[in-house]
Amino acid sequence: MNSTDAEPGAPAVATQRNESTTTTPVALNVLGLHKVYESRGRRVEAIRDLTFTVDRGQLVCVVGPSGAGKTTLLRCIAGLLDPTAGEIILDGTRVAGPPRGMAVVFQEYGRSLFPWMTVRQNVERPLIEKGMKREQRRETVVAALAAVGLSDSSDAHPWQLSGGMQQRVAIARAVAYEPSVLVMDEPFAAVDAQTRAELEDLVRSLWLRLGVTVLFVTHDIDEAVYLGERVLVLSNRPTVILEDVRIDLPAERDQLRTRSAPRFGELRGHVYALIQQAKEGHRPLQERDGE
Numbered sequence: 001m002n003s004t005d006a007e008p009g010a011p012a013v014a015t016q017r018n019e020s021t022t023t024t025p026v027a028l029n030v031l032g033l034h035k036v037y038e039s040r041g042r043r044v045e046a047i048r049d050l051t052f053t054v055d056r057g058q059l060v061c062v063v064g065p066s067g068a069g070k071t072t073l074l075r076c077i078a079g080l081l082d083p084t085a086g087e088i089i090l091d092g093t094r095v096a097g098p099p100r101g102m103a104v105v106f107q108e109y110g111r112s113l114f115p116w117m118t119v120r121q122n123v124e125r126p127l128i129e130k131g132m133k134r135e136q137r138r139e140t141v142v143a144a145l146a147a148v149g150l151s152d153s154s155d156a157h158p159w160q161l162s163g164g165m166q167q168r169v170a171i172a173r174a175v176a177y178e179p180s181v182l183v184m185d186e187p188f189a190a191v192d193a194q195t196r197a198e199l200e201d202l203v204r205s206l207w208l209r210l211g212v213t214v215l216f217v218t219h220d221i222d223e224a225v226y227l228g229e230r231v232l233v234l235s236n237r238p239t240v241i242l243e244d245v246r247i248d249l250p251a252e253r254d255q256l257r258t259r260s261a262p263r264f265g266e267l268r269g270h271v272y273a274l275i276q277q278a279k280e281g282h283r284p285l286q287e288r289d290g291e
C-alpha cells in the first residue's frame, strides 16, 4: 500500500478513540524496524534498524539528513508501508494498516485537501467517517478552526487560501479528529518563516492542551529543538539512530526567549554536530563493532 491509496492527512479508520489504553505509558513502540525498497531489480535499504519508544503525550521530533529515511519511517508508523522486518506497536497493537486514532499531516498539504470542498467541509469529513453526530460535528469544526485562527475562512475553498492557511486547515482537520497520535512529516517546509514560527507555536499549544502524542519530522534543527521534548537524530541511509537527545528546556517556549537562551544554543549546537556527522557517514559505535 502507498500513500496514494489513502487520503493523505485524513485519518483512515473511522473509529472512536480507545480510552481503555491510557494505562500504559508507552504509546508507540518501534522495534527493530528494517525497510528495504525493492523494485525492478533496484534495491534501496532505507532503514537498517530503528528501535525506540514514545511515551503517551510526548512530543518527539525526528531529524536526519535528506534521504535518510524519515518519511519512510513515518509511512511505516502510519501503516501506509509494510516494514521489511521488525514491527510497530501502537497502543499495544501491532500496526498492520492505518491505525485508529492516528492523524497524519504531510508536507504536501495542498494535495491533502479536497479543492471542491470548503474549509469547513474538509475539516468535517473525517468526523463524518468517524460517525460523529451533526451537532457535535458543527461544534468541533468551529472549535478546531478557531484554534488555528481560521474562523473567518470556513466557507472559503482551499485554493483561495495562502499556503500557510492551507496548512492550518490540514492541522485543524487532524486536531478536530482528536487523534491519540499526531504524526507530522515536515509540515512547515513550504511556508514562510513568520508563518512557520506561528504554526510551531500552534502545534506546541495544541499539544499542551490536548495531551496528544506527537511525532514531528523536520530537517530543521532549530525547529526540532524548539518544539521537542526529545530529538531523535538519524544517521544517513541505511538509517539507524545516532542519538536520542533529551531537550531539557522549560515547557513554556517562546520564539524569542527560548531561542536566545544559552541552553537552546547548546542543544542546537549538539544536534547540528550530530547532523554533520550523519552527513559524513558516521555510524554508531555498536553498529561498527557488530560488522
Ligand code: ADP
Residues within 6 Å of the ligand: 037, 038, 039, 044, 045, 046, 064, 065, 066, 067, 068, 069, 070, 071, 072, 073, 237
Ligand atoms: P527522507 O524523508 O529522510 O528524506 P525518505 O524516507 O523519503 O527520506 O527516503 C529514504 C530513501 O529511500 C531515499 O534514498 C529514497 O530515495 C528511497 N526511497 C523512498 N521511497 C522509495 C520508493 N518508493 N522506492 C524506492 N526507493 C525509495
Ligand code: MG
Residues within 6 Å of the ligand: 070, 071, 072
Ligand atoms: Mg521526507
